[in-house]
Amino acid sequence: MARNWMRTLRPASFRGVPFLVESDDHDGSARRVVVHEISGGERHLTEDMGAMARTVFVIAYVTGDAADARAIALEAACGAPGPALLMLPIDLARQMHCTACRRNRNRDQGGYIAFDLEFVSAGDSSGAAQSGLGMLRDAFSGDLDAVAAALAR
């Protein structure tokens, strides 16, 4: 028996605000690779510079008698500061920033409001480059009270 796709997909939402998904495109599952073509060389070198930032483009929509209220709620969720959980039908939930939100309403489609949404995965601040002094300050602050207590004994 074939799987009932429409019944087994997850409901989509961003920052807890639900919406329906027409389509979603994903970018950034690959690597950032620099190709060095050496002058006079017969072979090139490749340098893996790490993972790409994951980007997701979603064509979303809201429907029903309360479509206008749902659309405003989704816009507010997209415009709120900071990353939030993005749920999509076949993907794991991820912390993402909404970087673009375009709303579209047609006269002929009452109760149907469409959105073009763009998301980028939230960065991990611990992986960001940090100055030596910044790292030293972090190391200094960690366990400082315990160290002071040990020195006082």
Added chain:
Amino acid sequence: MSDILDEMERLASDLVVERDDQAKALALHQRARHVGVDASLALLELARLIGEAGEPSETLTAALSIEMADDRSAAGVLTIICFSAIRVNHIARQDATLTRSQVATAAARAYDLLGTSGPSVMAWLVGLVGVTVRHLSSDAASRVPVVRVETGISLPSSLVAWDLYGNPSRGREIVERNRTGSAMLMPVAFEALAT
């Protein structure tokens, strides 16, 4: 105990120039004179304040000259050394390597004095030194090396700089690196940046 605090008071008065930081250093020094957890905390925070104050290489040189006598002085002095060493702007690879070896030598001396305070202090100091040494290592890797230059006769530093770099104004840099008394008469063998 008072010896290390006297030394830190002297360093603070020499190196801390901001009025707010001076007041903070004074308050920390007063707290550190007592006994207990708060006094130890104040001593470490005072050490960090000193380590982040002044011209980094001067602060480092001053901290390296302080005698470590017990675990508190070892923790305080090593904190100053780490915070000043990590701020030094090294021009040549060898400069960063020298600072790294100075930090490592001071750390080895400090670790020997930590017998009574337990593993938490040792682990904390190892963490500070580890961050500092890693930073100095990456600093060394990104700096230009120093080369030894032999001219056979004494030459003015500006002429040497012109010959080496095509830029006579870099003569001062060669004089400072080699600590020569006269810019007009450079030694016949000296050190210079490779580029």
